[in-house]
Amino acid sequence: MNAMTDATPSPRQPRRGRPPKAQAQLSRTAIREAALSVIDAEGTDAVSMRSVSRVLGVDAKSLYHYVEDKDDLLDAVAEHVLEQLRLPEPTDSIDRDVRAWANEFRRITLAHPQAATLVLTRQLSSTVALAPVEGILTVLRRTGRSPEGAVHLMRTLLATLIGTLLREAAAGPTFGSEDPTQIAERQATLEGSGLPQIELAAPFLARFDRDREFDFTVDLIVRLATTPISPTTP
Known part of the structure; x- marks a missing residue:
């Protein structure tokens, strides 16, 4: 998600109209940060327009000048956390690149463990959300797999990694x-x-040793990623 100024409307075109002067301190960014604070304290189920407005000290209706609804707000939070992802520079080693990618996902997940489910499972289509997909597909294509084969393998690796991270965040x-x-x-x-x-x-x-569990998972996905492809592999 690109950074947005106070005057920039939601890309989903929330309700029109100028906010009252008393709400002038509001912005999409401020609302997103307030929602993240609710998640950090109470979990994603606690997020509502009313709970976020209480954090900001404003009327819940004023939020609709900047976000369309709760789903739009949750998307904004998920994308904001993904913005913290620092994709590692590629090296000449697929093993190192897959491990670096997995460790970076773990870092942002554990920075906001209550938001883990939101970040790891929400369907997003912004450039920010697609950047990690581009990164891992680039690595997997270097194994000689076709675009289709790389997608199948990426989904398997993500399912394995996400399961481990969700377990770590919520165990x-x-x-x-x-x-x-x-x-x-x-x-x-x-x-x-x-x-x-x-x-x-x-x-x-x-x-339950979190580090050992994560290392075991990463070892597994590295083996999957680096296993030579067979003639029947897409």
């Missing part, structure tokens, strides 16, 4: 923990489940 104690007390409690519960494979895996299911 609770019942999923696994880094806290020794919670690990012990969860392990005891799993070992008493009466399920043979769960009991054997209990020490590992009870523990």
Whole structure:
């Protein structure tokens, strides 16, 4: 999303009309930042025109001079977070480039973990949102894959990475923990489940090491990306 001035209307053409002078401090940027503060504090479900207007100290109706509706506002927040993405400069190594791309996605996701679902799953079509797609497709085309094959592989890599990042951003104690007390409690519960494979895996299911989980995922997608293509690969 391109930066927008106070006077610039939403690209979706929100309601027309000049805002009252009392609302002159409002802008699309200010509204977007207020929405992000709501998300950081309470999650995406807490975002509404009313909750954002309370942060700004204005009437909810005044927001419609700058954003069309809640969906437009959520798109603006998602694109703003994606604007923080710093795509790594390509190197002569596909391995390094895929790892750098994955780590940069992780960085922006964990900067606003409550917005992770919003950023990683929302369908966006702006230049800002498409830039990461262009970046990873450029890397994957260097593996010798066709445009179609690169898209299939990119979607597989994204699904794997997004799943890991969403889990990291939202994992609770019942999923696994880094806290020794919670690990012990969860392990005891799993070992008493009466399920043979769960009991054997209990020490590992009870523990959730975010860095190790992410590294495992990145190793997996690097192997997928760098596996030589077969004659039948698109």
